[in-house]
Amino acid sequence: MSFDLIVRRAQVATAADLFLCDIGIAGGRITALGERLQADAHTREIDAAGRFVTPGGVDAHCHLDQPMLPPARLADDFETGTRSAACGGTTTVIPFAAQQKGHSVQAAVEDYHRRADGKASVDYAFHLIVSDPTPTVLHEELPALIEQGYTSFKIYMTYDDMKLDDRQLLELLEVARRHGAMAMIHAENTDAIAFLTERLLGAGKTAPRFHGLSRPSPVEREATHRAITLAELVDVPILIVHVSGAEAVEQIRWARGKGLNVQAETCPQYLFLTQDDMALEGFLGARCVCSPPPRDKANQQVIWDGLVDGLFSIVSSDHAPFNYDGDSGGKRLGGKEPAFPYIPNGIPGIETRLPLLFSEGVLAGRISLQQFVALTATNAARLYGLYPRKGTIAVGSDADLVIWNTGTPHTIRNETLHHAADYTPYEGMELQAWPAMTLLRGETVWDGEHFLGRAGAGRFLRCDKPEAARPRPRQTSWRRWEGLDE
Ligand code: URP
Ligand code: ZN
Ligand code: ZN
Secondary structure, eight states: OOOSEEEEEEEEEOSSOEEEEEEEEETTEEEEEESSOOOOTTOEEEEOTTOEEEEOEEEOSBOSSOOOSTTOOOSOOHHHHHHHHHHTTEEEEOOEEEOOTTSOHHHHHHHHHHHHTTTOSSEEOOEEEOSOOOHHIIIIIHHHHHHTTOOEEEEESSOTTTOOOHHHHHHHHHHHHHHTOEEEEEOOOHHHHHHHHHHHHHTTOOSTTHHHHHSOHHHHHHHHHHHHHHHHHHTOOEEEOSOOSHHHHHHHHHHHHTTOOEEEEEOTHHHHOOGGGGGOTTTGGGGGOOSSOOOOHHHHHHHHHHHHTTSOSEEOOOBOOOOSSSOTTSTTTTTTOOOGGGSOOOBOOTTTHHHHHIIIIIITTSSOHHHHHIIIIIHHHHHTTOTTTSSSOOTTSBOOEEEEEOSSOEEOOGGGSOSSOSOOTTTTOEESOEEEEEEETTEEEEOSSSBOOOTTOOOBOOOOOOGGGSOOOOTTOHHHHTTTTO
């Protein structure tokens, strides 16, 4: 057996195991796991002795170069966003091709390929966002796109340019069920947000921190419950994205208790930020404005508990980077410091996702290394039809690896990150872990100090229909009784 690269004496972590071995790589794939693999004249070697090696991260929720409602404009395109991903140990990203109302989903997909092509330095797939589910979209476009490898879509229950009503949600869930796609739900009650926003503004409460009060936990709880109920009626698995706290968690636990297939995602902002970060002096709190908003310490603990006990399948970044200063498309809208409803929603985090969770999750003793791998790579690959090509360390998988430096403290500083945003909400945090090296298909894209990847080296990935999107046979399905499933 001949190898292009051997990673020697790695402490390999998968979602199931931890074992010491050499990793043999040829043609960008793992071709052997074993002891004392044989090198030949052209084999490169990396000594990973004493280091943990995990699968390259799969960030299944990030926004790169996604057109926004003006004037908001994302700071990262595919070049800067995937560069940042690689330097933080993420080798696969799944951002969103967003349908614009009045346009086709196909047009969004074509436009998004143009944005990614020649720019991405890590591999990428696309989720779809459906904002205008016309009969053509439901019965022609989506079925065709799902067959072509776009096997997941996000449904928004809020945001004026994206939101769908319950009837539309049901129609889309039915498409997911019929064609085997994974439906991701942004669960917040849009009318409640509009009502509360109006009352807050009427009382002169415009500062960034009021963003949190315009979207309190019941807003998320109600929408989460409604999404679960609508999915129950259609009998289809769903995934609730960016779950922020206890009330939504309770709904998901309740659904699981009923035997419903509800998956859940959370994000570092709900583990590491709180509402106090939106109340920083002046306008600084705008840097942590995202939706759903960060809650309080007690809610943070509930999210950590959900990682530990398996409530959450994935931790994604929800990287939605806006500049803070001097950018008309950023948080301050070019110095205007708008009232909270006009602050672009979202925070950067594609590079810090893995190190935050490795340091504060694994090394702080909250979760196991195997849980870390499952939450940051394996489960995302499984949920979105990329497993086992992505998300694990196994013979036949792409050689996407992170070799960890866990010896030296690493302080997060925006100036050392590689995104294009001008701040990180985690500035000054001291972590005990950072990637010493990231490999994409056997090529070093981050060496611990320098980005070594290449814009355009990232490949587009067609996703299989995820096993996780398949409805479970259930005794209680009224659809089956009524013959609707035939
Ligand atoms: O505030 C957020 N999360 N912005 C990104 C868009 C979304 O809803 O995920
Ligand atoms: Zn969302
Ligand atoms: Zn998002």
